[in-house]
Amino acid sequence: MSSFCKKTILACFAVLLLMPLLIIGTVSASDQKQYVYDHANLLTKEEIGKLEALADKLGAKRKTDFFIITTNGTNGEDIAQYTGDFYDQYGNGSTAILTIDMKKREVFIAGFKKAERYLDSSRLNSIRNTISSDISSEHYFKAFKTYITLSSKDMGIKPGVNPDLILFKWWFQLIAAVAVAGIAVAVMLFNSGGRVTVNGQTYIDNRTSDVIDQYDTYIRTTVTREKKSSDKDSGDGGGVTRGGSSYSGSRGSF
CATH class of the missing domain: 3.10.310.50 (Diaminopimelate Epimerase; Chain A, domain 1)
Incomplete structure (x- = not known):
């Protein structure tokens, strides 16, 4: 078989292999x-x-x-x-x-x-x-x-x-994320330093301490009433x- 015939057969074989891809590409473009x-x-x-x-x-x-x-x-x-x-x-x-x-x-x-x-x-x-x-x-x-x-x-x-709203701005969301991360790190650093155990009872001897006197003074009570707003005037555009x-x-x- 001559080299020309071999090249022709190979070319036909390649076209047959590529034909389905060409058809799919054409259909996809037309369906877009x-x-x-x-x-x-x-x-x-x-x-x-x-x-x-x-x-x-x-x-x-x-x-x-x-x-x-x-x-x-x-x-x-x-x-x-x-x-x-x-x-x-x-x-x-x-x-x-x-x-x-x-x-x-x-x-x-x-x-x-x-x-x-x-x-x-x-x-x-x-x-x-x-x-x-x-x-x-x-x-x-x-x-x-x-x-x-x-x-x-x-x-x-x-x-x-x-x-x-500012809540939907990307730069605000970035700042908020950095702030939350900073607070989280600060809390972890604070807790890693140990807890303070001194409180209000540390320096009080309950055996020798007593209440000297107690009294309550009632001054006055004020109640303010406001008229509830009506919703009948509110409405949405359609x-x-x-x-x-x-x-x-x-x-x-x-």
């Missing part, structure tokens, strides 16, 4: 979910890839889809309605959507299903306010990355708790229903 719909062309392909990967990673952790939509118009619809229609078509379960309309210079963030409870209007306002300066400065990739990161973080904090989908939302201009 799309999270960024950049109709306004605000991002590069590389930036879209990074945002897709981040949304996929954090979305799997929170069991929530994080979508980004950019558009040059909403076909005459209100931006909230446009976002709701997108969810009805592409959403499934817990979902957060950031929509930017470059034509009207509007930005809208919404949470659906589980995300509606965790990303309430207050938290969404905080996220939108955080990214507004980057959007205005046309730093869209940074703004979108921050939106995904903060949304994922808030999805891990119990609803009704302010995520901006979600919005539009186009068949209930959601929490935050909108603004840039």
